[in-house]
Amino acid sequence: MSYPILPGDESHDEAEELLPWYVTGQLEESDRIRVEDHLSSCSKCREQLAFERRMVQEFRAQAPEVDSGWARLRDRIEEARDAPSPARRAANDLWNVFRQPGVLALAAAQVGFLVVGGGILLSLSQPSYRALGSAPVAPTANVIVIFRADATEQDIRDALKANGASIVDGPTSADAYLLRIPARQRQLALSRLQSNDQVQMAEPIDGAAR
Amino acid sequence: MSLSGTVIQPRTETVRSRWPDERELLARVSGGDRQAFERLYRIYQPRLARFLISMLQRQQLVEEVLDDTMMVVWQTAGNFRGSSKLSTWIFAIAYRKALKAKARWPDPVEDEEFDTRVSPDAGPDEVLHHQKLHDALLEAMGSLTPEHRAVVDLTYFHGMGYREIADIVNCPVDTVKTRMFHARRRLRQAMPGSLADWL
Numbered sequence: 215m216s217y218p219i220l221p222g223d224e225s226h227d228e229a230e231e232l233l234p235w236y237v238t239g240q241l242e243e244s245d246r247i248r249v250e251d252h253l254s255s256c257s258k259c260r261e262q263l264a265f266e267r268r269m270v271q272e273f274r275a276q277a278p279e280v281d282s283g284w285a286r287l288r289d290r291i292e293e294a295r296d297a298p299s300p301a302r303r304a305a306n307d308l309w310n311v312f313r314q315p316g317v318l319a320l321a322a323a324q325v326g327f328l329v330v331g332g333g334i335l336l337s338l339s340q341p342s343y344r345a346l347g348s349a350p351v352a353p354t355a356n357v358i359v360i361f362r363a364d365a366t367e368q369d370i371r372d373a374l375k376a377n378g379a380s381i382v383d384g385p386t387s388a389d390a391y392l393l394r395i396p397a398r399q400r401q402l403a404l405s406r407l408q409s410n411d412q413v414q415m416a417e418p419i420d421g422a423a424r
Numbered sequence: 425m426s427l428s429g430t431v432i433q434p435r436t437e438t439v440r441s442r443w444p445d446e447r448e449l450l451a452r453v454s455g456g457d458r459q460a461f462e463r464l465y466r467i468y469q470p471r472l473a474r475f476l477i478s479m480l481q482r483q484q485l486v487e488e489v490l491d492d493t494m495m496v497v498w499q500t501a502g503n504f505r506g507s508s509k510l511s512t513w514i515f516a517i518a519y520r521k522a523l524k525a526k527a528r529w530p531d532p533v534e535d536e537e538f539d540t541r542v543s544p545d546a547g548p549d550e551v552l553h554h555q556k557l558h559d560a561l562l563e564a565m566g567s568l569t570p571e572h573r574a575v576v577d578l579t580y581f582h583g584m585g586y587r588e589i590a591d592i593v594n595c596p597v598d599t600v601k602t603r604m605f606h607a608r609r610r611l612r613q614a615m616p617g618s619l620a621d622w623l
Contacts, residue, residue: 231601234608240585265612272557273580282469284462287491291458291498364503411502 225252229259237266355382355392356400356420357407363389365412373410377403392419446510454501461498468494468511471582472518478577479522479570482529489525493518508591515592519574526570556616564614568607575603576611 229252235241236249253259357379361370374381378399384391395403400418407416446467452460472493476486496517504513565573574593578584586604590597 231605234579234604235586238579238583240583266608269561269608269611270580272561273577276558276581282466283487283491284465284469286487287465287494288458288462290491290495291461294495294499 226256226259229253229256230262233259233263233266234269237263237270354420355394356397356418357393357395357404358390358415358417358419359393359407359413360390360415362412362414369412373407373412377406379403390415447506450501450504450510453498454504464497465494468514471511472514474581475515475574475577476518476522478565478573478581479519480526481566481573485525485529489518489521492521492525496521509588512588512591515578516594519592519594522574523570560614560616561611564611568610572603572607575600576607579604 225248229249232241232245232249236246241249253263361373373379374393377395379393379395382392382394386392404416404418407413410416446464449460449464453464469490472490473486476489477483480486480489493514497514504510565576568576571593575589578589578592579586584592586597586600590600593600
């Protein structure tokens, strides 16, 4: 059985719509007063109110049986703890790749190529009277960092600025950034980055002592 | 005309009064405290189970989604910024997970495992009376979409206001009201006999 919505009777429509929350005491004061005003003059809504009360009682009388799954969830947490998170795993993989001597040499060669190649290109675009040796040296990365997935662009910018870091490369496929931090600030910057809530991982990649 | 006696106190009141404790628990959870997480789990497991049963109507799926929801809470507790109530945040995660799970099981629900029981506090006549209405309502709920069932359950059982529900299901307040209106009409049509028989 249902009642037709009365055309044009906005107060009725509004009150009827709000009845479930009136019954559970979840209406704001102004809504509650409007509903009560309407109820005092609308028998259909008073009957509907009785229906709402019955529904609340009925829904709350149902007691579905669901076992507590704490033991199951606890095991899952244990498994997750034993296995590194995907981001951490990717970071470790990346870090391990960097640590391999062959890759390190290749990376150094690539950086060298960039430095020399960049210098040559730069020299070609510069007036001829400038010596090759005066071309600026391309920065090399000395820190790898992975920010948390929910870190905002502002968070990243702030972290970089606060530590005098500039991005040399990235984001990589593992969402890592290769940073260049001036040598004299590197140690302190690393500590800061590692304790920054927005940073998931920060490690040196220049082989120098941490 | 005073109708204050018609108000049924929402069950969320008890949870709301625990707010500071819950926030503290969550802070400890974000630091990897498993005991704190177990306490949080035991607070929310019955409420989430009830909500997910209403939405999914499938026991096995309920357990899976509940575990997935609480794993997200465990892993991302540090992301909770406190701009909403903790319960809103957790229920919103459960709602999204439930819809995704439902998308994987699109067929109409015919689950023999699914069972809800009338409270054992009721007497024999009351049990029969309840059971008849209960079965009819269950069938009517089954004919609604999971989105509609969520709104009904959050309103009637969990005693949440329409604004909080809108935050959980991530839709405008008017949509919550419309869904509830539609669902109530279906539920009322499903009641066997006249309303007077059930009051």
